[in-house]
Amino acid sequence: MTVLGHLRCVRLLPALAAIALMLLPVAGKAEDAKTVRIGVLDSMTGVFSDFGQQGRPAFQYVIDKVNKDGGIKSMGGAKIELVLADSASQAGRAATEARRLITQENVSLVVGVLLTPEMLAVSPIADEFKTPVLSHSAAGARGDYMFSMGLPYDRGYAKTMVEFVQELNKSHKFNLKNVALVYSNYEAGQQVNKALQRRLTEAGFNIVGEVPLELQSDDQTAAMLRLKSLNADVALGQVSPRNGTGLFRARYSLGFFDTVLIGGTAGYTDPVLWKDLGDKIGQAALTRNLFGFAFSSTASRTPSVQKLTEELRATAKQGHDIGQSAIQGAQAARLIQRVLELAGSTDRDKIKAAFEQVKIPSGDADLYLDRVGGLSFGPDHMPNDSTGVMIQWKADKSQDIVYPAQYATAPPSAKK
Amino acid sequence: MDLFLQALSQGILVGGTYALIALGMAVIFSVSGMLNFAHGDFLLIGMYLAYAVFLSLNLDPYLSVLITFPVMCLAGAGLYVFLLKRLGASHLLMAVQLTLGLSFIAQNTLLLTFGGEPIRVPSVVETDLLLVGNVIIRTPQLIAFFAALLLSAAFYATLNFTDAGRRVRAVQQQPRAAALIGINVPLVRTLTFALGIGVLAIAAVLIIPGTSMAPAHGLRWTVIALITVVLGGMTNFVGIFIGALLIGASESLATLYVSGTLGMIVPYALFIALVLFRPEGILKRT
């Protein structure tokens, strides 16, 4: 007998049709001449939620300021309207939300934390709909419409770290020859590790071994013991905040400080480390033989950064300090302001062209990064100057910048 | 040799914390045959509760357990009475799905309430270290280890040698017969659920020193608890304790001696081998 062919089954049809109706397009909203709609796509939930939760408030704070100060002047004082979305820390979900922002919400551009995998998933959509997308932190920019303020794994992370080690040997009497590679075993950690291996070998360092860290593990005692057994002078690598916390707890409890730790970004440099470790372990494990690689630091003496840090601290939630994710967020907002001023239009291709031309030079009040070359995009849509800073921690939980020399607030110190 | 001993002792201590977390899952399984896939999220709720008590009353986690234990017990009883009881015993898979649904709710409620950044609860012996020979031991981990040992032994003895334990086993094996001989089956189940979730409050405060807590960490704890419980033979609490130590030690030693991916696979490979060759649990003679 015809099981599904039974006539009464017609009853199921309305229900299924209703569900199918959800597939129908929602009529696009009419564009207001006086506003620029921007899609904001951050990882607000899931494993990378701490990045989104730090970056977004700073981004929103600066955009509010831009609106209060008269909006985008070249567009007759147009106000920026933000359409918020959550990538749930998953590349596929980020792609879905990017599609929604671009095709349903009719935004002129999309901006967000967008870690590298999310960037890779969003870039085909940016190209398909010819909509510019700005990532705060991705290590690359694939496609024609993707731009990233992040640092490339090789000429950003690896280059800065290796040159810093050479600088330590040359000018600060460190004698670092044997290198171990300690990194979080995920996308960023592995990519930085490959770049480091190449550059270290070229520079004549002796690589003695690798210690990949399991991303979800809290206890890194065994990893620290492995590092100890390698007898390395220095350990380099990209480390996540959770792994960083585990390493420093192990460092404290094993009392093992011989190997200089150099790495980042957030896992060695985010103020949240102090919150997670507590003062005692923090003071013991963070303040000696440790140098963190970061996009930027609140320790900067640059007036624009100091002013921003003060303002963000005043608005931050109780007990939350400002880290590089917040500075990246604020910088993204200023960059977008400049881009829109340049474009003078909500036209997506004009905005893309403006991204290619925009330049915030060193010394500008809107530049929150310590880069000699300021902030502008090269042909690869990544920052032309992609030098990070190296920091060291002080016992009062503040940082010193120790590299590059022109931004240094203190010399690198080797305390054993 | 020092390195070996240090890694071994650390692995065993971490294994102790795995045992603590697995006990609750086994308690619940012992009476209902249900696997709680929100187990890790309940552990996190226990940790965040301790954090909330610290914020409002400035209590050390070791003391706040006096408050969080009863709260979690009530939550466990509620979980059974209002949700899992309605499923009946025949729907193991549905219980898994229902607790997965709870996991979504718990994880994201924590996120909305406490935010996504890691949180720390200060505690009295958090930073204390002991030196045994050349081996350094973290005091809070030692405390957690002995608590795990004590609880495992106590559960084992209760289940095997007391009337209460016999009732629990009767309810597990023959619920109808148990009811016929006058055992209040729903009550026994409610109480064991309460205990199974309540014991997570104890586990939570014991692992707080040295553990990062963030809302997304739940599933990993659930997987660890599952693996430990199966390794131990589901309801053999001593087996679970020893299984947990095996997992912890193999993780630690593999990290020290086997590099990279292979090292991370070792604990899972060990688990698979043990389940294949000792399917009734590591202590059962087959």
Add this chain to the structure above:
Amino acid sequence: MRPEFFGIIRSPFLWGVIVLFAVLGQWASPYHLGIATQTMLYIALALAWAIVGGFAGQLSIAHNVFVALGALLASALFLRLGINMWVGLVLCAALSALIGVFFAYLDSKFSLGHLSFALVTLAFGEVGMLIVAGWDFVGGASGLSLPRDQGRLLNFEFGGARGYFWAALALATVYLLINYAILHSRLGFYLRTLRDNEAAAQAVGVYPFRNKAIAMAISAAMTSVAGTLYARFSNFVDPSFLASPTLSIEIILIATIGGLTTPLGPAVAAIVLVPFSELLRGWLGGQLPGLSHIIYGFLIVAVILASPRGLVPLLVKIFRQRGGKDVATISMQKGA
């Protein structure tokens, strides 16, 4: 093949719904098409899983390994060795089937219980993820990016959002028919008897290993094929999603919530759950991140409490109460 199967493939209702979906795809916006494609892929994955999880009653949590093979290995073979993705699809499906048979072998050789089987496969799922993350050939933890789709069908390109939706719809339809075919075949009957009482089944001459191995091989190969399509659809092949045991758990969630007694279960559950969670996050995710996941969780709990046997039996009950004697009921009774 029993006559019920031919009844189903002649069912105007089934084809009506499928044609309705296909036609709606013509007008849907890219955003909704993306979600619809994802929904169809989840239907395919859930149906593939249901062959072992439902018919054979084996709770495999290692299906992420098969998705990973289909998605990452097929992409890697194409990117690194220039092997056409259609060929890669077949190779990876065959490899997945072999691994599936290996799981079935372990199951029968060591006579694992349901729970042990579930946990052993979970461990294999975790190992699979670790191997992918440490294997440079398939991109390690960074994954792979496929070149832009140019609509060349011979190169496994389906040409834009609409093309992928139709491809995924076709795949889901084929999988639905395969499930019905197995359900009403001798294999399906053997699997159900093995599930319900292995000893009795053996006594009347049903070989556990052979039947379970066939089921596992079919299920694994189907999962792998869906993985390959998922990879080409998403362009960026993300191992933290496609190789993660969390994906296995997600697939099982959808399959069981729908109800495992009928192939309609996984299909209907995916049609409800996937768009619900995606649209809800789009709607609430910006203002109150996390709230959409909470509502999703409540929906799951509510469905299970309302109907522990799954969503489709619940729908059937509702329709029956309204006076109709529903077809799905009949199909279920035959199937169960």
